[in-house]
Amino acid sequence: MSGIVENVNDENYADFMQAQAAVVAYGIATCEPCKAYDPILETSARDHANIRFGKAKMHVPGKCRGIKKQHNFETYPTTHFYSNGTLLETKEGKLESTELAALIAQHFSFPR
Numbered sequence: 001m002s003g004i005v006e007n008v009n010d011e012n013y014a015d016f017m018q019a020q021a022a023v024v025a026y027g028i029a030t031c032e033p034c035k036a037y038d039p040i041l042e043t044s045a046r047d048h049a050n051i052r053f054g055k056a057k058m059h060v061p062g063k064c065r066g067i068k069k070q071h072n073f074e075t076y077p078t079t080h081f082y083s084n085g086t087l088l089e090t091k092e093g094k095l096e097s098t099e100l101a102a103l104i105a106q107h108f109s110f111p112r
Contacts, residue, residue, distance in 0.1 A: 003045050005038075005041050005042055005045050005053045006054040008024050020083060021051040022051065022053075022081070024053075025041055026055075026058055026077060027055060028058050028059040029059045037077050051108055078091070078093075079092075081108075083107065088107045
């Protein structure tokens with residue numbers, strides 16, 4: 001894992017979810033809360049290099065069609081927490097850094 005926020009799309013989504021620990025945020029370009037969430041995700045990715053962090057840009061034509069078919073998003077951003085292909089939790093809306101850190105600690109119990 002690299003400590004960066006990866007771009008997630010139909011091509012790499014299945015592999016991304018199979019990580020031991022993965023956090024993916026789904027958003028769109030015109031969403032102000034999505035834009036405000038980006039720096040929080042970037043900081044969390046640097047702080048937790050053993051967790052895969054990703055963003056799925058749902059507005060990019062043809063890149064996330066399969067993801068859209070798998071999930072029904074009512075709110076952006078929406079964040080999923082995965083472990084070894086299992087969806088552990090879904091959180092709608094922008095998460096503050098402390099809330100994201102608490103969810104990471106709750107779901108992924110290994111050192112940073």
